[in-house]
Amino acid sequence: MIEVTNLHKGFNGEKILKGITTTFDRGKTNLIIGTSGSGKTVFLKCLLGLFTPEQGSICYDGSVYSELNEEEQRNLREQMGMVFQGSALFDSMTVEENVMFPLMMFTKQKREEMLERVHEVLDRVHLENAEKKLPSEISGGMQKRVAIARAIVTRPKYLFCDEPNSGLDPRTAIVIDNLIKEITEENNITTVINTHDMNSVMEIGEKIVFLKNGNLEWEGDKTQIFKTDNKAVTDFVYSSNLFKKVRDAQLKGL
Incomplete structure (x- = not known):
């Protein structure tokens, strides 16, 4: 499990992450979503130890990263796997x-x-x-x-994926999504995926964190995201006609 508490990060006086608090569970596919500029990439790099937050903490299965010495931090990073965009x-x-x-x-x-x-x-x-x-x-x-x-x-104990479906056709993207989910469950890995792909949300979104302007705007799972009345989330989710049809179908089934 990864526990994030009151995480702040900025550059050149501009605040990018503004007090994010959330958890990512072991054995589940945890997704970070949001529009461009929402802070997704900075958040992921903080989780990877590439950026040092100005405030807050990130705890990996009981170990707070900022409290570890250099060797302990290096050992922790060696327990992380990364799939690049x-x-x-x-x-x-x-x-x-x-x-x-x-x-x-x-x-x-x-x-x-x-x-x-x-x-x-x-x-x-x-x-x-x-x-x-x-x-x-x-x-x-x-x-x-x-x-x-x-x-x-x-x-690795932790698997991070940055836009793993980028450049793939929809059928292949589903194969990759399911493969990541299967590997996560088989090996009981804490998996965090940075994505803008709503197909991924529908396929494997066991925990979804939605960022907006550096804030954690909403969190839930792939069933809850279609029922929320949070306007920022619904604007993001239903930005295409495909997902408007999905929403209408889901609402009719309620």
Whole structure:
């Protein structure tokens, strides 16, 4: 579990996060949503330890990050896996080498042990026959699965995903959503996903945090978000005709 208390962060005198308090549960897919400029990316980077908040605290399973010494903070960060928006794979490395990279950086395992783990996670994301290919030789959806495999290869306690469906077609996006959810449940990971994709909210939104202008405007789950009377949330959710139809259908079923 990650517990966030009264988190403030700003740059050059401009406040970006304005006292956010929330929790992200272990074994669930926790989503951060909001319009551009709402503070989603800054919030995610604070959770990753990349930004230091001016006020407030972030507690990881009982350990308050700001109270840890440098070595303890480094050890905690090694328990975090990250799926980047553009996958961020190394172009000159094969799929196998990309996934092995964190093991080479953060462990002292023998090569045989690393390869065994790499093949294990590649099997889990259904890329059994792609290990010798370069990123340019596989599809965008396959690249995203490689990024997920790399993020979980070190068996992290915390998994962070920044717009994991960016650039994917709707069908592939659903596959990625479900894969992240399955891995979260199987490994009892605390997963936090920064997204603007309402399809992801509908598919895997077990906990949703909606930010607006640096404030936590609303939180709930994927069923509650369609019933809220919070105007900022409804404006965001029903900004397309598709979700207006979803709302109307849900209201008729109440």
